[in-house]
Amino acid sequence: MELLNIDCLGKPLKLEGSPAGWQQLHWDGQIVSQKQGSADGLKVHVFRLHDGSHQTDIEVRLETYLRWQPFVLDYRLVVEDEIIASGQRLTKDIERQTPTKPAVANKQVKPLGLLALAFKLFKSAKVIKVVLAGASMAAYSWLFSFEFAIALILCLVIHEYGHIRAMKRFGLQTKGIYLIPFLGGLAISDSKLNTRWQNVVISIMGPTYGMLLSVIAFIAYEITGMELLAGLAVFNALLNIFNLLPILPLDGGHIIKSIGYSQNHLTGLIVCIAGAALGVYISYALGLTLLGILLAVGSLEIIMEWRYRHQSDLLPMDRYGQIVSAVWYLLTIAILAGIIAVLASSSDNPVMQLPLHILRG
Template identity: 60%
Template sequence: MQLLSIDLLGKPLRLEGSLAGWQQLYWDNQLVSQLDADSDRQAQTEHQFSLLSGDKELNCRLETRLVWQPFSLEFVATVNGETILSGQRNSKDIEQQVPFNPPTPERKFSLIGLVSLGMKALKSAKLIKVVLASASLAAYSWLFSFQFALALIACLVFHEYGHVRAMKYFGMKTKGIYLVPFLGGLALSDEKINTRWQDVVISIMGPMFGLILSIFLLVAYLVTGEMFFAGLAVFNAFLNLFNLLPILPLDGGHILKSISFSMNSIAGIALCTAAAAGGVVLSYSLGLTLFGFLLIMGMLEVVIEWRGRHHSHLLPLDRYGQIISAIWYVGLVAGLISIIWFFASTGDELLRLPLLILGT
């Protein structure tokens, strides 16, 4: 991941590194210094390299003090022993940085390239949103009814709006919401995330907005007694609970992966595995067989990929972030299950359907 980007002698100086301990220093996008992977590396590091300015050789040095959790980076850049620049960075600076993207070489004209350009133009137009939304409305109307299809699309848009609000909170430019028939919706951004905290917040805010909507629908049902509000509330809760399953690319998969991959020790992944095992036992004891089975599958995926966590460009969560994310996730799951359970207890066969699915 990109740890530092400053201007040195009129050219960009960029430091990249990872939890594995490797660091690479680039000046004007040319590699000038490198440290091999070493998970036991001390916080204090030093990079030295030489540059030519006419006939004069410049001895450059970048000294850093790097702490991963909580993240902080102090740096001093010197040229021939004279300090040129110094400062420090924290996780907020990492969130706001624009990652370096190497320039793509120009391609000659081709029919495939022209078609690709046309597709990109189509995707960027508002027309594609209208087409997808219309197709979703037609598909859900065919499955249910026109009125319920409209309500379902409203639930999907409200869920995706939670993702959009989180993206905007982090200052990211968004492309809007796309509805995909039978697959739900997508909230797209023009920018990439830089930290796992961003990944957690953006991922969890969709189901969070879904829970808020289900609570409003629950209140509307209690006030009016209309079964339409009850059906929509339980169906919306079920969709958002499904989205919290710890399986990529679902929101729950991103959340659990961010928490697990931020743990820099065997004890960390063991604790996460134990927590997941507790969730599996609880799921089976409550009769939520499907939820417990998918929890096992999701955790296996996380454990398999855990070894490669050091090579991620995302800044890991600190201990506080890990705890807050886990509590937020568990509380959100509990809230959605409570709504499903409440409506199942009414005895209505249709309202019991989501709980029956979870018990299969």
């Protein structure tokens, strides 16, 4: 991942690194230094450059002192024993940075390229979104009913809107919400994530908005007695609790992966295994067979990939971020499961009991 990008003799000096301990330094797109060793601590990159204003090569030295959790990078750039740049970078700086992209040469518009340009304009005019939304409404109305289709699309839109709000909170560019018939919804961003905290917040805000919808519908049902509101609350809760299962590419898979992969030591792996085992045990103890099976499969997949965590370009979370993420995740699941259990036990309507039966397999 990109740790630093500053000016050096009129050209960009970029430092890349990984929690695995390697660092690579680029000047004007060329590798000038590489270091391997301890992830934290002092690293000094020394290299020589030829500058047009000097008849001989000049010595450049970049000194960095890095701590990954919580992330702090102190740096000092020295040219010919003169300090020309120094400073400190924190997690918020990594979150706000925009990765550099190679320049793309301008191309002349050819006659055959006008068709491709027209297609891009067609997509950018939001026609695709309208077509997909209409197709989703028709598909769900055909499978269930028009009223249920409206409720389901409402649940999907609010869920995806939570993702969009989180993306905008981090200053990421978004393309909006796409409703995919029979598959749900999709919130698309044009920007690249920089930290695992961003990945957690963006992933969990969809189920959080969905949880709020279920809570509001449940309260409204308690006040009015309208079973339509109860059905909205319970099926929306089921939709979001499945989305929180630790299975990629579901939101729960991204959340658990970001928490587990932020652990630099064996302790993190032990915590992941213990948490997965506890979740499976609780699921079976409550008779939620299907949930227990999916939880076991998803957790095993994430644990098996734990060894490759240092190859990611995302900045790991510190201990505080890991704890907040875990509590947020578990609390959201608990509230959604609570709504399903309460409505199933308080109503004789088999429709209200269906989500609980599904979870029990």
